[in-house]
Amino acid sequence: MITFFGALIFLVLGYVFYSKFVERVFVINDQTPTPAYTKRDDFDFVPMPWWKGNLIQLLNIAGLGPIYGAILGALYGPVAFIWIVVGSIFAGAVHDYFSGMLSLRHNGAQYPTIVGKYLGNVVKSCIYVVSLVLMVLVAAAFTAGPAQLIAQLTPLSFMMALLLIFGYFLLATLLPVNRVIGKIYPLLGAILLFMAVAIAVALLFTDKQIPNLTFANLHPQELPIWPLLMVTISCGAISGFHCTQSPIVACTMKKESHGRKIFYGAMITEGMIALVWAAAGMTFFNGTGGLQEALALGGPSYVVNEISISLLGTLGGILAILGVIILPITTGDTALRSSRMILTEVFSKFFNMEGKVKVLLVTLLLAAPALYLATIDYTFLWRYVGWTNQVVATVMLWTAAMYLLKENKFHWIASVPALFMSGVVCTYIFYAPEGFGLDYNTSLLIGSVLTFAVLGWFVSQVWKHLNIKSGNAEKRVA
Structure with missing residues (x-):
């Protein structure tokens, strides 16, 4: 119990103090017009209040x-x-803040364009492919589950439910951001928050005790904490999917000072939600062994349903159904919207099409494979999403680090978590069954070598920057 409340307090303190430090390092300027005004088209670029942006981002x-x-x-x-x-304060929130603010500073540019500016065109090309694949997979994965539940609860067939969901996807993607997303998402974001708060309060009035901190690995299958935990809990700590979503809200911001509330604040809130559900999972079923048995019965959806109904009664059942159906769908539609914005940015360099026609064609081009993947057994593909997601996050952190380095700012706030996440993804791909499936010690060794190689690359960039800076100083003196 003490550990849980202490963790909540640290998250709040992280927002109050560390977010302001990150903002000072970035250096905001509210006198600079934002893309919501300079590129206003009342479609993707339209000014919205910060509180609405925060709930949409969440x-x-x-x-x-x-x-x-x-x-x-x-x-x-x-x-x-x-x-x-730790992940939320020092990695995830920093990642989200820079992905949103760099988009803002570059006229609403999408994630791959920002990567290309600071890490080069080769990385940019790779990230275009990786991020688009990630978002199509996310859209597919977060559609099949709700469609199956709708088919179980209503007379609709799975395919009919799937088509209805994708019909909504097309509507939300093709309409201006303030029509559907801007009006419905703040309400749904409030429901997500209410659900977490209700579960947290209910936990306090049960006879079950939230366990206190122990550094022991309590996983029933004795899976290693490093690097599996850092990939398992991505949303709620750090997730590369976030940097593909931040530009959506960056295009609606009225001024730069709203970035801390929107991007850093939403990530801290998400960390609190994750904290509540982690506590509920390890408490409600009397330990990790009981949680493992519950997961074996029906996966996370079963666990959410059991916790919600048992702790909150009828209200909990309603919230569980809303959560399991609506929340994944809202992730899927913004995944398609952001991928549409990324692909449109690419096509605009090669094709000169009318705006609405281009948006429609690009949306259909992305929706088709997502719909197909949602109808097949794509489990073997979904297993790669966790690693791909964290690779995207790592690249975004290195992008932020290079930006800070080139601007002669305190790059450590991005480079340290970037190096940490490099270790995570380099080790994970060699150990995980969806990767090379090597034994743990071998994977640690290879992952460490690769991480040091990445560190060597960044040190060379720092050295190169210092030499350029020194040469410029000498020229000014001369």
């Missing part, structure tokens, strides 16, 4: 991510609390 990046991921991460025990707190 729903864009959250959905079921901080619920399902936190429940699976709870299998490791209270050590999951540490990763949620």
